[in-house]
Amino acid sequence: MVDVTEPDPFDAIVDAPFDSALSERYLVYALSTITARSLPDLRDGLKPVHRRLLWAMRQLKLDPSQAFKKSARVVGDVIGKYHPHGDASVYDAMVRLAQDFSLRYPLVEGQGNFGNIDGDNAAAYRYTEARLTKTAIQLMAGLDEGTVNFHPTYNGEEEEPEIFPGLFPNLLANGSTGIAVGMATSIPSHNVAEIIDATLLLIDNPHVEHAELMQVFQGPDFATGGLVVDSPAAISHAYETGKGAIRVRGRFSTGRDAAGNWEETGIEKLGGGQWQLVVSEIPYMLQKGKLIEQVAQLIADKKLPILEDVRDESDEQIRIVFVPKSRNVDPELLKESLYRLTDLEGRFSLNLNVLDATRTPGVLGLKLILQEWVIAQIDILLRRSQHRLDKIAARLELVEGYIVAYLNLDRIIEIIRTEDEPKPVMMAEFELTDRQAEAILNMRLRSLRKLEEMELRQERDDLLAE
Amino acid sequence: MQKLLDSPARQRTRLKRDLNALRKDYAEDTALGRRRTTIAEAAPRVEFSMDAMIEKAPVTVILSAKGWIRGASGHEPLDKEFKFKEGDGPAFAVHAQTTDKLLIACDNGRFYTLGADKLPSARGFGEPVRTMLDIDAEAQIVALLVHRPGAQLLLASNVGRGFAAEAGELLAETRKGRGVMSTKPGVKLAVVREIAPEHDHVAVVGDNRKLVLFSLEELPVLAKGQGVTLQRYRDGGLADAITLKLEDGLSWKMGGESGRTRTESDMRLWKVARGAAGRLPPNGFPRDNKFCPRRYSPVCEANGKGNRRLSTFPSSSPRA
Numbered sequence: 001m002v003d004v005t006e007p008d009p010f011d012a013i014v015d016a017p018f019d020s021a022l023s024e025r026y027l028v029y030a031l032s033t034i035t036a037r038s039l040p041d042l043r044d045g046l047k048p049v050h051r052r053l054l055w056a057m058r059q060l061k062l063d064p065s066q067a068f069k070k071s072a073r074v075v076g077d078v079i080g081k082y083h084p085h086g087d088a089s090v091y092d093a094m095v096r097l098a099q100d101f102s103l104r105y106p107l108v109e110g111q112g113n114f115g116n117i118d119g120d121n122a123a124a125y126r127y128t129e130a131r132l133t134k135t136a137i138q139l140m141a142g143l144d145e146g147t148v149n150f151h152p153t154y155n156g157e158e159e160e161p162e163i164f165p166g167l168f169p170n171l172l173a174n175g176s177t178g179i180a181v182g183m184a185t186s187i188p189s190h191n192v193a194e195i196i197d198a199t200l201l202l203i204d205n206p207h208v209e210h211a212e213l214m215q216v217f218q219g220p221d222f223a224t225g226g227l228v229v230d231s232p233a234a235i236s237h238a239y240e241t242g243k244g245a246i247r248v249r250g251r252f253s254t255g256r257d258a259a260g261n262w263e264e265t266g267i268e269k270l271g272g273g274q275w276q277l278v279v280s281e282i283p284y285m286l287q288k289g290k291l292i293e294q295v296a297q298l299i300a301d302k303k304l305p306i307l308e309d310v311r312d313e314s315d316e317q318i319r320i321v322f323v324p325k326s327r328n329v330d331p332e333l334l335k336e337s338l339y340r341l342t343d344l345e346g347r348f349s350l351n352l353n354v355l356d357a358t359r360t361p362g363v364l365g366l367k368l369i370l371q372e373w374v375i376a377q378i379d380i381l382l383r384r385s386q387h388r389l390d391k392i393a394a395r396l397e398l399v400e401g402y403i404v405a406y407l408n409l410d411r412i413i414e415i416i417r418t419e420d421e422p423k424p425v426m427m428a429e430f431e432l433t434d435r436q437a438e439a440i441l442n443m444r445l446r447s448l449r450k451l452e453e454m455e456l457r458q459e460r461d462d463l464l465a466e
Numbered sequence: 467m468q469k470l471l472d473s474p475a476r477q478r479t480r481l482k483r484d485l486n487a488l489r490k491d492y493a494e495d496t497a498l499g500r501r502r503t504t505i506a507e508a509a510p511r512v513e514f515s516m517d518a519m520i521e522k523a524p525v526t527v528i529l530s531a532k533g534w535i536r537g538a539s540g541h542e543p544l545d546k547e548f549k550f551k552e553g554d555g556p557a558f559a560v561h562a563q564t565t566d567k568l569l570i571a572c573d574n575g576r577f578y579t580l581g582a583d584k585l586p587s588a589r590g591f592g593e594p595v596r597t598m599l600d601i602d603a604e605a606q607i608v609a610l611l612v613h614r615p616g617a618q619l620l621l622a623s624n625v626g627r628g629f630a631a632e633a634g635e636l637l638a639e640t641r642k643g644r645g646v647m648s649t650k651p652g653v654k655l656a657v658v659r660e661i662a663p664e665h666d667h668v669a670v671v672g673d674n675r676k677l678v679l680f681s682l683e684e685l686p687v688l689a690k691g692q693g694v695t696l697q698r699y700r701d702g703g704l705a706d707a708i709t710l711k712l713e714d715g716l717s718w719k720m721g722g723e724s725g726r727t728r729t730e731s732d733m734r735l736w737k738v739a740r741g742a743a744g745r746l747p748p749n750g751f752p753r754d755n756k757f758c759p760r761r762y763s764p765v766c767e768a769n770g771k772g773n774r775r776l777s778t779f780p781s782s783s784p785r786a
Binding site for chain 1 (some may be wrong): 494504
């Protein structure tokens with residue numbers, strides 16, 4: 001008979017007030033969504049799922065120079081090794097990293113159908129392939145150089161980095177959006193050159209004024225282009241406080257000239273006084289299909305009688321054509337009405353809510369974000385340098401040992417051939433350290449050929465120089 | 467390297483060097499680094515009313531006795547026989563443009579506003595106006611008018627009180643309408659008529675078949691309230707009220723098939739101060755004590771009033 005006197009602790013019935021039991025559990029959930037799901041880290045701008053994705057892809061050696069690998073392998077590795085969640089959510093996260101209309105600087109390069117701006121979904125992960133982009137490599141540069149801490153994965157079998165050490169300013173460059181519990185974040189993407197310019201200003205003068213930063217850091221730079229139509233003062237205020245909203249409009253333009261500048265009116269003359277309006281860029285996060293549908297509904301409902309028709313003539317380049325009811329319609333009035341009645345003008349809310357180095361969430365202004373980032377990067381720089389120094393010291397120690405061994409090669413061989421315990425003898429005779437003696441003993445016979453004094457001295461000098 | 471670890475200045479220099487190297491990859495002249503979003507403050511928004519977006523087209527508004535409303539495209543003759551549901555019949559019909567606002571007055575003193583573009587088509591029986599507006603269940607519709615900016619309206623209750631109101635102040639923004647004439651139990655808004663600019667006098671007739679005439683100047687222009695006493699009664703109440711031009715006298719339609727109009731040109735006999743009891747009307751005045759047939763528009767064409775757009779169409783025939 002099985003002894004049943006010892007009850008399973010998991011079967012025990014504990015009396016607890018309903019509200020405290022509920023609030024305790026909800027608090028745990030809320031904290032975990034805030035610190036380990038929905039908010040990006042200030043230092044690398046990534047949420048855990050993205051970090052694990054890129055880390056897994058790096059482990060799969062999906063460099064830009066290597067061939068693509070099936071997305072299914074990446075997704076499988078991520079959910080199997082690092083991220084115990086749904087495959088769909090992981091794949092969706094990867095797809096987004098590959099879409100050049102979602103990310104200003106894509107971190108994944110996809111092969112196959114990765115969705116489009118019309119709102120169509122990507123193909124299933126068994127059909128698509130992926131690899132890292134140069135940007136992603138830059139973001140992860142230095143992972144092997146002792147720059148960041150690693151922690152065990154959820155099952156303790158492997159390790160993953162806590163953050164990525166690369167110099168690429170991913171938080172501001174690619175932005176982030178997320179909804180946690182009781183707080184959310186919404187960060188637009190920005191231009192890397194401008195971020196770096198602002199950072200350089202800050203490094204030169206830690207007391208730089210916010211207004212000076214905004215001189216070089218102009219504001220959002222969305223992946224889908226468009227126009228930001230707020231006043232510089234309003235934008236500056238939003239970045240100073242970390243909260244605000246930004247008005248984004250589609251771009252009325254018939255195309256770019258040779259120098260890459262956009263035509264500004266979007267009016268296409270058709271002869272005989274006839275004209276039509278062309279939109280070449282739409283606001284960020286707006287699905288083009290939805291916009292066309294919205295305009296078509298306006299026409300059907302007769303809410304916009306000055307508009308005759310809308311046509312989607314997009315290929316690689318977006319081209320939405322608006323046909324006015326008559327050539328006498330004022331183009332500016334038509335534009336203005338489209339901005340007002342459709343999502344051709346939208347708002348992107350700005351809420352710079354991020355996790356700082358201590359995993360504490362907070363809404364930070366631009367200057368604070370850059371400051372904290374610089375501190376993190378200097379810390380990484382120090383750790384990398386220290387790591388390199390340690391490596392040099394260790395190697396130097398061995399090289400010194402090898403030199404001793406070379407100079408006394410015959411005696412060393414004699415000791416090894418005759419002594420039962422060669423190590424203590426060697427250490428005593430040549431004042432070698434334990435590691436040096438061990439390294440000499442572990443040397444292969446065939447490397448005796450390579451044990452040339454000149455080379456060793458050269459290596460020692462090189463290391464010392466560093 | 468030891469120096470780097472010891473000197474924050476060297477660290478900053480090193481970081482700057484690395485950042486500058488990274489910046490080259492994302493410089494403005496690269497495809498990836500070029501700014502995509504233009505930051506350009508928009509010109510202040512040109513204020514334009516969405517009403518301007520309504521296509522202007524003539525429409526004939528038909529409101530049935532049971533409160534079903536519809537809009538026939540084009541200006542149909544107002545006396546045309548429209549189809550109604552079983553047990554329903556014609557009550558009001560006006561000519562309007564789709565850009566116009568319609569004013570619907572109810573006997574509880576509330577005025578409701580309806581855009582003439584929002585009307586259901588006249589192919590069917592229309593829609594109950596009570597589904598489009600929050601009209602009290604007990605309230606009856608007294609008048610349907612086209613809002614004309616700047617016009618004044620004559621409002622009179624069944625107890626003989628009334629005032630003039632600016633039409634613009636009667637417009638409501640919501641479907642709840644706007645309370646204009648405050649009514650006590652037993653008091654109802656009875657007459658709403660447009661005051662033509664050339665009119666200078668008000669004629670009021672009671673259920674007791676007595677008529678008073680007083681100057682329009684004695685009638686206050688109010689935004690809301692009960693108004694002032696127009697005519698005093700011992701029994702009964704107000705039957706009808708109208709404004710007119712004294713020089714032209716009072717005209718009314720003869721009953722029967724003749725369709726003739728009769729005019730009493732010398733109305734000075736009835737002119738008194740506001741609030742008097744009045745005296746019997748001229749000979750031949752309609753037995754129902756109404757200045758003009760109540761069918762359709764509350765604009766009395768016999769007096770050559772107000773609605774000039776209407777005047778080009780055949781006048782409405784009296785109710786059979």
